[in-house]
Amino acid sequence: MSAAGPSAAEPAEDSPAPPPLPKVTPAEVALEEPLPPLKTQPNAFLPPPVTTTLPQDLPPGEGAADPTPFPPAVTAFMIDRDGCDHFRGEEAYDADRAAFLEENLRQLCTGTDARLAALRGRYAGNPDVIAALAHYEDRIEGGAE
Structure with missing residues (x-):
């Protein structure tokens, strides 16, 4: 700053402030025109929102399986x-x-x-239980794993 007065970087106290620069994006500068706000443009890249509706609980229909087909131990x-x-x-x-x-x-x-052996013995007369237990290996413990 010189003794004669303010430099070009310092405005004089009595001069008005310069107008604010417009806020533009690099794309707007390149296009030389403002872009419309994003909120008004639908986004063509996103699919529409998915809405899911869960079915209401319905009573079981004819021939529906028992909702608790097996004893609790099974x-x-x-x-x-x-x-x-x-x-x-x-x-x-x-x-x-x-x-x-x-x-x-x-x-x-x-x-x-x-437990598997005991359940098979206890429910030997229940074909549904026996069928459900049929795919389990008899012995997996004691090194058979």
């Missing part, structure tokens, strides 16, 4: 054994994974051989 066994079979097929690719799998196998698989 259902509990099937849940445990299905979880057991899932983890039996998993790979232990590191020490943490091996520990995780071992814990789940211990919790879900231990005792299922005996």
